[in-house]
Amino acid sequence: MPDEKLAELTKEEVVDRFAARLREFRHRLAESGSQRTLEEIGEHSGVARNTARAWIEGDRLPPSRDLAQTVALACGASHEEARAAGIAWTAANRELLRRRDESNRARQRSIRRMPEPGPGPIGATALPSSTDLLLGPNEETSVVTRYRNNSEFYRAALADAATAESVRVTYIRQHSPDYVTSEASSAYFAGLLQWARDDGAHDLRRIIGIPMTGDRHDPRILAWMRAHAQETADLRNYEVKVIPWMSRGDGLNMCLVDDRTSYVAVSDGTRQGLSGGRVQGPLFNGMLRTHFDQLWQCGEVFERFLESVPVTPSQSD
Numbered sequence: 136m137p138d139e140k141l142a143e144l145t146k147e148e149v150v151d152r153f154a155a156r157l158r159e160f161r162h163r164l165a166e167s168g169s170q171r172t173l174e175e176i177g178e179h180s181g182v183a184r185n186t187a188r189a190w191i192e193g194d195r196l197p198p199s200r201d202l203a204q205t206v207a208l209a210c211g212a213s214h215e216e217a218r219a220a221g222i223a224w225t226a227a228n229r230e231l232l233r234r235r236d237e238s239n240r241a242r243q244r245s246i247r248r249m250p251e252p253g254p255g256p257i258g259a260t261a262l263p264s265s266t267d268l269l270l271g272p273n274e275e276t277s278v279v280t281r282y283r284n285n286s287e288f289y290r291a292a293l294a295d296a297a298t299a300e301s302v303r304v305t306y307i308r309q310h311s312p313d314y315v316t317s318e319a320s321s322a323y324f325a326g327l328l329q330w331a332r333d334d335g336a337h338d339l340r341r342i343i344g345i346p347m348t349g350d351r352h353d354p355r356i357l358a359w360m361r362a363h364a365q366e367t368a369d370l371r372n373y374e375v376k377v378i379p380w381m382s383r384g385d386g387l388n389m390c391l392v393d394d395r396t397s398y399v400a401v402s403d404g405t406r407q408g409l410s411g412g413r414v415q416g417p418l419f420n421g422m423l424r425t426h427f428d429q430l431w432q433c434g435e436v437f438e439r440f441l442e443s444v445p446v447t448p449s450q451s452d
Contacts, residue, residue, distance in 0.1 A: 141230040147193070147336070153203070153227045154193030156220050157210045161191065164211030171209065179209035183436045185371045194372065195301075195338055196231070198428070200224050235394050236417075278415040285400075285409035289323035292390045292398045295413075296330055299392045300337065303427050307344030307378075307386030308402060311359035317407065328366075331373045339373045342430050343437075344380035352444060364441055376434025389423055397423045 141149055164171060171179075177187035180202065190197050190206055197203040203224035207217040282288040296302045304327065306312065312324050331339040343360065346353040360377075367373055380386065390398040397420045400411040414420065435443075 141226060146231065146234065149227050149230055150196055151193035153196060153220070153223055154191055156212075156223060157191045157207060160207060160210035160212040160216065167211075169211070171211070176206065176209045180206045182206075183374060183438065186374060188371060189338075194336055196224065196228060200228075280413040282411050282413070285407060286317050286319035288398065288400055288409060288411040289317070289319040291413060292392075293319075293323045293326045295392045295396055295398070296327060296390070299330075301340075301393055302327065302330070302338070303340050303389075303391040303424070305342045305344070305386065305388045305427070305430070307342070307380055307388055309346055309353070309383070309385055309404070311356045313359055314355075328370065328373065331370050335372055337372055339370075340431065341373070341375045342427070342434055343375060343377050344386055345377055345440075346380050346383075357444065360437075361441060361446075364437060375437035376431055377437060377440040378430060378434045389427065391420065391424055391427060394420055394424065396420065399423075 141152075144152065161171070161176075173184045173187050173191075176191070177184045180187060182202075187206065187209075189195055191210070197206055200221045204217040204221040207220035208214070212220060280291070282291060312320070327339060331337050343356075345356055345360070363375075367375075385402040385404060388400040388402075390400075392398070394417070395415060397414045398411060399414070400409055402409045
């Protein structure tokens with residue numbers, strides 16, 4: 136059963152109702168003479184300053200009940216108040232999930248059902264891009280679209296992200312984005328940042344896998360990361376985490392648009408060689424979101440990572 140009081144509110148009001156508790160705790164702490172900065176709250180909570188700000192200002196909910204209670208304590212709540220904040224977070228999160236599930240079911244019902252494909256594996260046929268295939272007979276049916284090259288893939292992903300509220304992306308490759316020179320790929324990387332700038336409520340997160348040989352970071356990608364940090368220093372709603380990548384091959388990269396669409400990219404090891412697909416369906420999207428969240432928890436905050444890696448003379452030029 137939905138919470139009737141929360142059900143009457145907009146999504147933004149549901150989130151801000153929880154955030155108001157954090158602001159109240161922080162205001163009370165300031166009045167007692169023990170004001171904590173956003174940096175300190177983030178450090179106590181194990182997150183970046185911008186993340187703490189987003190939770191306190193009501194841009195989005197913390198991703199878990201434990202983190203909701205942790206940030207409440209960091210803002211000055213007592214242990215009893217933090218537990219109550221955790222209960223409030225659970226109610227708010229349940230309401231947002233209920234709305235998401237209703238939206239997904241409505242979207243699935245609206246999908247035009249197409250004939251089943253012929254026998255044999257999908258990948259064995261020369262399907263053109265933008266051919267949608269329905270797999271499965273029920274409401275968990277997924278719509279799959281294949282893209283044959285990086286231009287098709289990046290163009291479709293950016294167009295889908297333009298209408299999103301949250302986007303989760305990974306970049307785990309042996310070549311930095313500035314080595315990928317197609318017009319569509321350049322527009323994709325620039326367009327995601329512009330999407331974040333256009334609306335402070337947009338939530339953009341990226342996981343970067345930094346290739347490593349032993350304990351040495353790839354210097355080309357490290358240099359790009361430092362430049363990227365300067366370029367995006369003003370973006371409060373863009374968060375990045377870094378994971379070490381020990382393989383000499385590229386990772387399986389993804390772009391998750393809200394909870395409705397997943398883009399999966401497969402490279403061939405060259406700078407430009409990339410194909411991929413789009414899957415629309417709650418089951419597969421949920422699995423990829425779980426995988427992203429796992430990597431996110433393991434990652435190191437972008438700024439802290441760069442601070443921990445000495446700048447070499449070639450990178451300071």
